[in-house]
Amino acid sequence: MKTRSTLRIRRPGPLTTVQDHGRWGFQHLGVPVSGAMDPLSFRVANALVGNPWTAAVLEVTLGGFEAEFLGPTAAALAGADLGFELDGIPLGPGTSFRAEPGSVLKARGRRGGCRAYLAVAGGFAVPEVLGSRSTYLPARLGGLEGRALRQGDELHAYGPPFPPAWGPGRHAPPELLSPLPSPGEPIRLEVVLGPQADRFTQRGLNTFLGERFGVSPQADRMGYRLEGPRIEHAGPADILSDGIAWGAVQVPAHGRPIVLMADRQTAGGYPKIATVVRTDIPALAQAVPGDTVIFEAISLWEARERLAWQTLRLRRWTEGS
Amino acid sequence: MTAAPWERPRILPCGEAALTVEVGDAIAPEIHERVVALARALEGIRGVIARVPTYRSVFVEYDPLEVSYEALALVVERAWSDLTRSPPSVSSQRVIEIPVCYDPEFGPDLEEVAQRHGLTPAEVVEIHTAPTYRVYMLGFMPGFLFLGGLSPRIHTPRRAEPRARVRRVRWGSPAPRPGCTPSTARVGGRSSAGPPCGCSIPNASPRPEPCPAWAFGSEPSTRPPSAQ
Numbered sequence: 001m002k003t004r005s006t007l008r009i010r011r012p013g014p015l016t017t018v019q020d021h022g023r024w025g026f027q028h029l030g031v032p033v034s035g036a037m038d039p040l041s042f043r044v045a046n047a048l049v050g051n052p053w054t055a056a057v058l059e060v061t062l063g064g065f066e067a068e069f070l071g072p073t074a075a076a077l078a079g080a081d082l083g084f085e086l087d088g089i090p091l092g093p094g095t096s097f098r099a100e101p102g103s104v105l106k107a108r109g110r111r112g113g114c115r116a117y118l119a120v121a122g123g124f125a126v127p128e129v130l131g132s133r134s135t136y137l138p139a140r141l142g143g144l145e146g147r148a149l150r151q152g153d154e155l156h157a158y159g160p161p162f163p164p165a166w167g168p169g170r171h172a173p174p175e176l177l178s179p180l181p182s183p184g185e186p187i188r189l190e191v192v193l194g195p196q197a198d199r200f201t202q203r204g205l206n207t208f209l210g211e212r213f214g215v216s217p218q219a220d221r222m223g224y225r226l227e228g229p230r231i232e233h234a235g236p237a238d239i240l241s242d243g244i245a246w247g248a249v250q251v252p253a254h255g256r257p258i259v260l261m262a263d264r265q266t267a268g269g270y271p272k273i274a275t276v277v278r279t280d281i282p283a284l285a286q287a288v289p290g291d292t293v294i295f296e297a298i299s300l301w302e303a304r305e306r307l308a309w310q311t312l313r314l315r316r317w318t319e320g321s
Numbered sequence: 322m323t324a325a326p327w328e329r330p331r332i333l334p335c336g337e338a339a340l341t342v343e344v345g346d347a348i349a350p351e352i353h354e355r356v357v358a359l360a361r362a363l364e365g366i367r368g369v370i371a372r373v374p375t376y377r378s379v380f381v382e383y384d385p386l387e388v389s390y391e392a393l394a395l396v397v398e399r400a401w402s403d404l405t406r407s408p409p410s411v412s413s414q415r416v417i418e419i420p421v422c423y424d425p426e427f428g429p430d431l432e433e434v435a436q437r438h439g440l441t442p443a444e445v446v447e448i449h450t451a452p453t454y455r456v457y458m459l460g461f462m463p464g465f466l467f468l469g470g471l472s473p474r475i476h477t478p479r480r481a482e483p484r485a486r487v488r489r490v491r492w493g494s495p496a497p498r499p500g501c502t503p504s505t506a507r508v509g510g511r512s513s514a515g516p517p518c519g520c521s522i523p524n525a526s527p528r529p530e531p532c533p534a535w536a537f538g539s540e541p542s543t544r545p546p547s548a549q
Contacts, residue, residue, distance in 0.1 A: 028373045030459040195333035243373040243380020245335035267460030275336030303337035304385045
């Protein structure tokens with residue numbers, strides 16, 4: 001496919017990678033799914049530039065990012081508020097904008113959240129590996145040479161720089177913006193209990209659903225290790241390794257939960273007390289060490305309903321505006 | 322723990338977009354045959370995104386807006402009845418030989434494993450290369466093999482602290498499940514050997530089949546050949 005020169009990285013910040021919807025369907029070969037940590041912001045950024053929802057974007061972590069556009073293009077930002085400015089003009093999350101050759105996009109300082117998504121019309125052009133352009137760093141799979149972006153990297157994008165009938169300054173509706181943690185307020189995460197909730201005592205379940213947990217410094221694309229009171233197991237904290245879902249909350253022998261995220265391993269041997277529902281993954285993906293979370297159990301059917309409504313809202317907004 | 326599948330499977334929700342079907346609670350070929358047969362029965366169902374056979378369960382990832390938990394549970398239970406009436410025949414006997422090197426550079430834990438069991442490193446190598454291992458599952462990292470069939474004489478607990486990095490491919494031996502680690506990983510298992518050549522998933526082409534037949538059908542067995 002034809003590509004165009006689009007962006008040069010001046011400063012990647014702590015971690016900037018190419019991500020898309022993820023590498024689904026290869027877990028039976030041990031290939032982790034990876035993909036955008038915040039699936040809602042990823043979709044919103046793509047929608048704002050008229051892309052199909054699976055187009056590759058940049059996931060910018062925490063800030064310190066600066067890049068120069070090499071050609072005119074439709075672009076959009078969603079997710080964390082990292083204080084982005086285009087040639088000095090502020091850009092909030094969930095906004096589309098027009099970049100000219102030489103335009104400089106800069107993150108001036110984090111105001112909230114953890115991960116921002118930069119989409120350009122057509123999506124970033126990197127080879128597709130096993131059906132996805134997502135970067136999985138531990139195996140150097142996908143993305144740009146399987147690695148994080150570096151200073152001087154030049155990225156191309158597919159197709160024409162502007163979609164038909166596109167305009168800058170479009171804003172995503174508030175209900176489609178990922179919630180960013182507010183200081184002092186715990187992040188409420190809804191979970192479906194199981195698959196191994198029966199491996200915990202009633203006291204352990206009460207701790208899990210009643211107490212606050214803090215995001216530890218060991219929080220990355222693979223998973224978020226949480227700190228807090230010990231969740232009591234009903235027996236040994238060891239099961240025969242089985243498959244791991246996105247948002248699975250596993251509890252090793254030390255009793256502190258780990259929520260498994262985009263780069264989760266495909267299988268593991270710790271009991272999983274619950275699974276964070278898909279519609280609350282974005283909120284956790286925007287958490288940074290020091291933020292606190294509380295868990296609340298809902299039914300499988302409530303979780304499905306929330307996902308269906310979010311998908312419908314996304315679709316109506318994308319098609320209708 | 323018994324080596325036979327249960328009478329009824331346990332269908333456990335993993336959130337609203339995945340479920341695990343447990344069919345037994347042991348590492349045993351009879352249970353694994355059932356796992357593989359069940360994974361195969363879920364092929365081609367609309368909305369099913371991934372099927373991951375493991376030691377004693379099938380993990381199914383699905384799009385809940387395409388197929389419901391209830392519909393999948395029905396499919397599983399119907400397939401289960403069929404499999405109970407006519408149990409699946411034993412899957413293939415394909416054997417893969419993996420060359421391994423037990424030098425300290427590749428097997429940093431060999432000495433420790435030998436000492437722990439009162440064996441010489443050469444004896445550990447002999448015991449380690451004797452069986453034909455069954456490939457029960459792939460997971461953890463791309464291409465990591467979870468095997469079964471290690472001699473109890475060298476069963477060794479996982480490391481208390483995972484190694485920060487393990488290079489290329491190694492044979493680990495957390496009891497009773499040895500594994501084979503590709504690429505670079507943080508692991509808690511023991512590394513008693515490694516092949517002299519790496520084997521990893523290529524970053525670009527050739528593009529592997531999305532679901533190679535052997536992933537669900539004819540599980541190969543694998544054994545490290547005798548030490549050179």
